[in-house]
Amino acid sequence: MKLFMAALLTETNTFSPLPTGRAAFYGNRFSRNAGSLEPPFWGNIPLIAWRRMAQAAGMEVVESLTANAQPGGTTVRAAYEELRELILSDLRAAGPVEIVLLNLHGAMVAEGHDDCESDLVRHVREIVGPDVVIGVELDLHCHLDETLRENADLVVIYKEYPHVDMAERAEDLFRLALRTARREIRPVIAYHPLHMISMWHTPVEPMKSLVAGMLVAEARGDILSLSFAHGFPWGDVPHVGAKMVAIADADEALAARTAQAWGERLWAVREATRKHFDTPDQAIDAALAAPGGTMVVAETSDNAGGGAPSDGTAMLARMLARGVRDAAIGIFWDPIAVSFVHEAGVGAVMPLRLGGKCGLMSGDPLDLMVRVHAVAQSHVQSGLSGGRSEMGPSAWIEAEGIHIIIGSERQQVFHPDAFTGMGCTLQDKRLVVVKSSQHFYAGFAPIAREIRYCAAEVGILRDFAAIPYRRFTGAYWPKVENP
Incomplete structure (x- = not known):
């Protein structure tokens, strides 16, 4: 046979x-x-x-x-x-x-x-x-x-x-x-x-x-x-x-x-099973009000696994504007930023334009002053069902107390080693934002005091009733309560 x-x-x-x-x-x-x-x-x-x-x-x-x-x-x-x-x-x-x-x-x-x-x-x-x-x-x-x-x-x-x-x-x-x-x-x-x-x-x-x-x-x-x-x-x-x-x-x-x-x-x-998604500010409010532990927030609107660019800046911009510290976010897909950071090397303090490169779904780029903590020529994280997920040349940078993982391969976050594999610890962070929708869950649930889901106004639209279909014309819940 x-x-x-x-x-x-x-x-x-x-x-x-x-x-x-x-x-x-x-x-x-x-x-x-x-x-x-x-x-x-x-x-x-x-x-x-x-x-x-x-x-x-x-x-x-x-x-x-x-x-x-x-x-x-x-x-x-x-x-x-x-x-x-x-x-x-x-x-x-x-x-x-x-x-x-x-x-x-x-x-x-x-x-x-x-x-x-x-x-x-x-x-x-x-x-x-x-x-x-x-x-x-x-x-x-x-x-x-x-x-x-x-x-x-x-x-x-x-x-x-x-x-x-x-x-x-x-x-x-x-x-x-x-x-x-x-x-x-x-x-x-x-x-x-x-x-x-x-x-x-x-x-x-x-x-x-x-x-x-x-x-x-x-x-x-x-x-x-x-x-x-x-x-x-x-x-x-x-x-x-x-x-x-x-x-x-x-x-x-x-x-x-x-x-x-x-x-x-x-x-x-x-x-x-109806889904609720925080706004970026609601997610930040919850993290700041938490008595302790690590809150994990999924930035679902910028999930590479759903077709988003994964270089969206909406959540990071609000974290910076709100003065959030002791936080981490990743993975940003920005090969240009990675190349600049690699050129500068570990320990460098440098201006860096991050994200916002792929159009309306990405939002605006952010101009940051960053410290380079680590670089890797070939960063790999644990993937689904025992697999491995390659992120290519990558880096760990910090801007105003927020630790950021950037990569050259467009990948969502699957596992904490997307951060810790670069040396960025998570147990000391009050807020960890992952660019993912749900595939992060199995890896992050054991370390999270709470998991929340967030969607910005740019990126993948998370109001299922408002998705602007043109070719699909059927009635469906939740747009219609009893289609």
């Missing part, structure tokens, strides 16, 4: 000014046929699991691309189609296969392609025919259309946000694909649209119990797989929005009933 596998991932914020082109993929740990043999990172974690499990089952493994780009704006059409054709040409060259497993994001939009994942899977199906098993692993911030459901045998989605379960879901998908190829099961997929656009944090209630319940239902064997596709709010495509996904064994009615039942459970707790 032969397995063919590949990875092609990016998350597209169609409102972002940052184009996602060829260099975004080829310059980010791209591999043509050996990505699963590299140390773990976002793009290859499922492939590592699939290779291990396939070899244990005595299968031949044919590996194609591992190509992933940092979330950004719409993907250049030629770049997507080039990468797609590389995968398809590798598949043709592989000869007959029994299983195709694809690690995809689910919210990749290219010029001329509203749903790159569905387009790729449709082309794969045309090559392999109706009898080969096609399984897809997706990020939970995915869009789901009918083309994907019609052409994939299995769709398994991360259950956790932050995404700490990539490997576990990859293992689930492999087991189901192998059982399907052996004709032990005949999976059928059902979607249930929820008419909701929001963000759901799974480490806290009520989502924590819902995820646990999904795992229990799968373990009982009543249903092969349950997934909650949260959707990606900043992808303006006709099929944006949350969906429940159920996979049953040869029982379409059961799959549909199960997806609907779990969808109704999610709908029932929608108010309990």
Whole structure:
């Protein structure tokens, strides 16, 4: 039995000014046929699991691309189609296969392609025919259309946000694909649209119990797989929005009933999951009023993982204006500032223009007098699901009692070692601001007295009811209470 596998991932914020082109993929740990043999990172974690499990089952493994780009704006059409054709040409060259497993994001939009994942899977199906098993692993911030459901045998989605379960879901998908190829099961997929656009944090209630319940239902064997596709709010495509996904064994009615039942459970707790975001001043007020300990604030509006530039200055500007001290903030994406700081060297006190370089989403640049505490030629932080996240040449600087981490690779904050790996301690800080939405949570929760979420008026819009969709015209909560 032969397995063919590949990875092609990016998350597209169609409102972002940052184009996602060829260099975004080829310059980010791209591999043509050996990505699963590299140390773990976002793009290859499922492939590592699939290779291990396939070899244990005595299968031949044919590996194609591992190509992933940092979330950004719409993907250049030629770049997507080039990468797609590389995968398809590798598949043709592989000869007959029994299983195709694809690690995809689910919210990749290219010029001329509203749903790159569905387009790729449709082309794969045309090559392999109706009898080969096609399984897809997706990020939970995915869009789901009918083309994907019609052409994939299995769709398994991360259950956790932050995404700490990539490997576990990859293992689930492999087991189901192998059982399907052996004709032990005949999976059928059902979607249930929820008419909701929001963000759901799974480490806290009520989502924590819902995820646990999904795992229990799968373990009982009543249903092969349950997934909650949260959707990606900043992808303006006709099929944006949350969906429940159920996979049953040869029982379409059961799959549909199960997806609907779990969808109704999610709908029932929608108010309990409604998101509140502080303004920068409200977050600062809370930190200054705290009796002690470290408050961690997520600057969600400048999250590189959502397609923001990560050079936004709104929060830092308010911290400076308010005279906040004993604080830290990062990661600013500013390769030019990094190069200046590296040139000046550790110990330098120097003027520095920081941030504000990518347009309206970035806000205005800040002119600071900074002290250089540390520089690194290749800074790396801990990433998701045991992976590593590269930040390139980086630096730790300080301005008016605020410690700032700046990097050359656009990355959100995943782990405290984004700061401490540069030597910047956190336990002595009253306020730590991370440019992230939720992926920081697992690493920072153990050190935080409190975690809060903040959104500035510039950057990624956090009022879900006010996102200026043009192509998506459906009614949804919270814009409409009962769509």
